[in-house]
Amino acid sequence: RKEVEQDPGPFNVPEGATVAFNCTYSNSASQSFFWYRQDCRKEPKLLMSVYSSGNEDGRFTAQLNRASQYISLLIRDSKLSDSATYLCVVSNGTSYDKVIFGPGTSLSVIP
Amino acid sequence: GAVVSQHPSRVICKSGTSVKIECRSLDFQATTMFWYRQFPKQSLMLMATSNEGSKATYEQGVEKDKFLINHASLTLSTLTVTSAHPEDSSFYICSARDHPRQAMNTEAFFGQGTRLTVV
Numbered sequence: 336r337k338e339v340e341q342d343p344g345p346f347n348v349p350e351g352a353t354v355a356f357n358c359t360y361s362n363s364a365s366q367s368f369f370w371y372r373q374d375c376r377k378e379p380k381l382l383m384s385v386y387s388s389g390n391e392d393g394r395f396t397a398q399l400n401r402a403s404q405y406i407s408l409l410i411r412d413s414k415l416s417d418s419a420t421y422l423c424v425v426s427n428g429t430s431y432d433k434v435i436f437g438p439g440t441s442l443s444v445i446p
Numbered sequence: 447g448a449v450v451s452q453h454p455s456r457v458i459c460k461s462g463t464s465v466k467i468e469c470r471s472l473d474f475q476a477t478t479m480f481w482y483r484q485f486p487k488q489s490l491m492l493m494a495t496s497n498e499g500s501k502a503t504y505e506q507g508v509e510k511d512k513f514l515i516n517h518a519s520l521t522l523s524t525l526t527v528t529s530a531h532p533e534d535s536s537f538y539i540c541s542a543r544d545h546p547r548q549a550m551n552t553e554a555f556f557g558q559g560t561r562l563t564v565v
Contacts, residue, residue, distance in 0.1 A: 378557065434480060
């Protein structure tokens with residue numbers, strides 16, 4: 336089983352739609368969770384960290400379920416500029432622990 | 447925010463030659479840096495963990511004699527692809543985190559990546 340798994344998509348949604356991405360991880364010792372965004376042929380950039388209580392940043396909401404080892408990202412009111420690959424990222428926590436990426440979920444927002 | 451600089455951004459080399467890629471943390475010290483490889487339409491795959499002043503830790507299936515990693519200072523790690531072949535053509539990217547070891551939930555910053563093409 337892969338350490339981090341995601342639905343690869345692609346997700347093709349119209350502008351204004353709400354879309355949800357799911358991610359599962361296998362290492363129960365994982366402590367840090369993130370969603371990164373990667374545009375084509377570019378380096379990944381942090382979208383948001385994921386906290387146990389869930390957190391929201393504008394149109395983006397992240398949830399963590401430690402018992403199920405499951406992370407989600409919800410994007411509301413999709414914009415064309417949201418088109419990218421969304422990477423679920425997991426780490427044991429401290430700065431020297433390796434950061435493991437999921438395979439990514441591709442999103443295309445259509446006019 | 448913290449900045450990680452990677453150089454070169456693009457390189458084309460002949461089969462059999464070696465290519466060195468540099469990764470620098472510009473405004474913080476990185477005891478640990480990570481090297482990833484990404485093939486087209488695939489995810490970033492961790493190749494190795496680069497530790498300042500000690501040997502790198504390689505992931506399973508990554509040849510340590512082919513991908514030489516040197517982390518001689520707290521701000522510089524290098525990846526050398528030795529005797530490169532066309533199948534080594536890929537997007538190589540480094541990463542580092544800007545917090546003490548004890549800090550949790552620390553963001554990883556990435557270099558701009560190096561697109562290697564071996565002809």
